[in-house]
Amino acid sequence: MVIKAFEYYAPESIKEAIDLLRQHGEKAKILAGGQSLIPIMKLGLSDFDHLIDLKRIKDMNYIKDTGKDSIVIGALAKHAEVENAPIIVEKCPLLSETAKLIGHPQIRNKGTIGGSICHCDPSADLLPTIVALDATLKVEGPTESKSFGAEEFFKDVFTTAMGPNDILTEIEVPVLPEGAGYAYQKLSMGAGDFAIVGVSTIIQVDSQRTCTSVRIVLGGVGEKPFRVRSAEEALLGKRITAEVVDEAVAHAVKEARPISDLKASAQYKKLMVATYTRRTLSAALSIAQRT
Numbered sequence: 001m002v003i004k005a006f007e008y009y010a011p012e013s014i015k016e017a018i019d020l021l022r023q024h025g026e027k028a029k030i031l032a033g034g035q036s037l038i039p040i041m042k043l044g045l046s047d048f049d050h051l052i053d054l055k056r057i058k059d060m061n062y063i064k065d066t067g068k069d070s071i072v073i074g075a076l077a078k079h080a081e082v083e084n085a086p087i088i089v090e091k092c093p094l095l096s097e098t099a100k101l102i103g104h105p106q107i108r109n110k111g112t113i114g115g116s117i118c119h120c121d122p123s124a125d126l127l128p129t130i131v132a133l134d135a136t137l138k139v140e141g142p143t144e145s146k147s148f149g150a151e152e153f154f155k156d157v158f159t160t161a162m163g164p165n166d167i168l169t170e171i172e173v174p175v176l177p178e179g180a181g182y183a184y185q186k187l188s189m190g191a192g193d194f195a196i197v198g199v200s201t202i203i204q205v206d207s208q209r210t211c212t213s214v215r216i217v218l219g220g221v222g223e224k225p226f227r228v229r230s231a232e233e234a235l236l237g238k239r240i241t242a243e244v245v246d247e248a249v250a251h252a253v254k255e256a257r258p259i260s261d262l263k264a265s266a267q268y269k270k271l272m273v274a275t276y277t278r279r280t281l282s283a284a285l286s287i288a289q290r291t
């Protein structure tokens with residue numbers, strides 16, 4: 001399909017990009033890594049006249065330790081940079097391991113963390129992990145800067161809490177607490193494909209194997225990633241046994257809201273929620289108990 005003609009802009013600052021957005025309103029679109037937007041354009045599913053490419057904005061691509069138990073990541077950091085940054089591998093390995101499962105190396109060398117978060121595809125790998133980590137998303141708009149917790153940022157299918165002239169500039173992720181176990185795993189059609197079901201789990205246990213904190217987030221089986229609070233409650237404060245895990249898994253299955261599509265039926269996805277919730281709990285627990 002021939003892509004419709006558009007004006008191309010390459011601003012060098014966030015302010016310049018926001019001014020362009022304000023100037024062109026609904027007829028403008030942001031371009032980051034292009035790994036979702038360009039395929040959409042090629043399918044003829046987009047309608048804009050002005051494309052604002054963020055790539056030249058140097059102060060949106062960084063990964064830094066804040067020194068306050070968190071890491072800040074510029075929205076233009078590429079998936080491969082997130083996957084391989086020593087600070088993330090060391091202090092927030094769940095994020096690195098999730099980024100490693102996105103698409104192929106070509107996709108990870110171009111696609112950005114901010115693009116994936118803003119695109120808000122319910123099957124995207126990063127989304128459940130961003131919620132499990134309780135990341136903070138920083139947004140610049142024409143009149144103000146705003147910060148959103150991950151849970152409030154993701155609103156619906158391909159829909160975030162950002163306004164039309166806003167730009168996501170930074171993602172702040174807390175470092176994983178000492179002794180925390182973690183895992184992200186997904187069911188997909190094959191290597192390099194989106195999650196049919198994705199589960200991100202973080203758990204802490206004490207020396208008696210009693211759960212002191214837990215977050216379980218499902219992706220691909222709802223309009224947006226969501227914490228399964230009933231499953232978390234089934235684990236919290238309890239000594240982890242096979243029965244307690246069974247109960248948590250049953251809650252996850254109950255709360256999942258999959259729809260049937262070309263990849264899998266809703267019924268099969270529910271079964272896979274059970275499998276992947278159990279697997280991530282088991283993997284996270286084995287890390288938590290090692291430390």
Ligand SMILES: Cc1cc2nc3c(=O)[nH]c(=O)nc-3n(C[C@H](O)[C@H](O)[C@H](O)COP(=O)(O)OP(=O)(O)OC[C@H]3O[C@@H](n4cnc5c(N)ncnc54)[C@H](O)[C@@H]3O)c2cc1C
Pocket residue numbers: 029030031032033034035036037038039075076101102103104107110111112113114115116118119123124125126166167168169192193194195
């Ligand atoms: C073949 C293929 C396989 C893939 N496999 C996977 C996979 O397995 N798992 C997975 O999770 N993803 C997968 N992806 C998607 C990939 O992760 C994309 O990188 C990501 O979804 C979008 O990031 P981007 O930087 O390319 O954004 P773009 O495509 O440039 O933009 C995406 C959307 O976000 C908006 N946007 C981008 N950045 C900002 C910003 N800073 N502020 C405001 N709005 C912004 C754009 O306007 C656009 O609407 C795949 C893509 C392809 C082409």
